Amino acid sequence: MKKNLLTLTFLLLSYIGFSQDIKFKDDFVLIDGKECLKINDSDPNNVSILDLQGNEIVFLKFIHNSRYARLYTKITFLDQKLTFTSASYIFTKKLLIKKLLADNTLENCALNNEKVEKFVLKYDENVERN
Numbered sequence: 001m002k003k004n005l006l007t008l009t010f011l012l013l014s015y016i017g018f019s020q021d022i023k024f025k026d027d028f029v030l031i032d033g034k035e036c037l038k039i040n041d042s043d044p045n046n047v048s049i050l051d052l053q054g055n056e057i058v059f060l061k062f063i064h065n066s067r068y069a070r071l072y073t074k075i076t077f078l079d080q081k082l083t084f085t086s087a088s089y090i091f092t093k094k095l096l097i098k099k100l101l102a103d104n105t106l107e108n109c110a111l112n113n114e115k116v117e118k119f120v121l122k123y124d125e126n127v128e129r130n
Contacts (some may be wrong), residue, residue, distance in 0.1 A: 072090070
């Protein structure tokens with residue numbers, strides 16, 4: 001029993017130690033206390049994620065009561081011209097950044113172009129198909 005408890009404790013500590021702290025302050029996304037991205041969320045249904053130079057890199061749209069689903073998100077990676085839709089994961093800006101970090105699609109405050117396509121394939125539910 002002690003061995004199981006000790007193993008569980010180490011697993012939890014390692015998870016906590018490797019997770020990154022994501023916070024929003026003013027118009028910035030702070031990852032582990034460092035300004036990493038900018039956010040434009042003046043319209044709550046349309047969120048733009050920008051790099052620190054002000055280039056829009058990701059667009060997040062919340063779509064309500066469409067013919068496809070009651071609520072889903074549509075995420076567009078603008079430079080890569082890739083889009084995906086999701087109804088089971090309602091990607092908030094924080095969840096999207098957390099998933100991008102976990103999949104190493106967002107590295108050193110920039111999108112890894114090679115991993116964006118894999119990210120889209122992984123999370124696309126094709127909600128808007130006819």
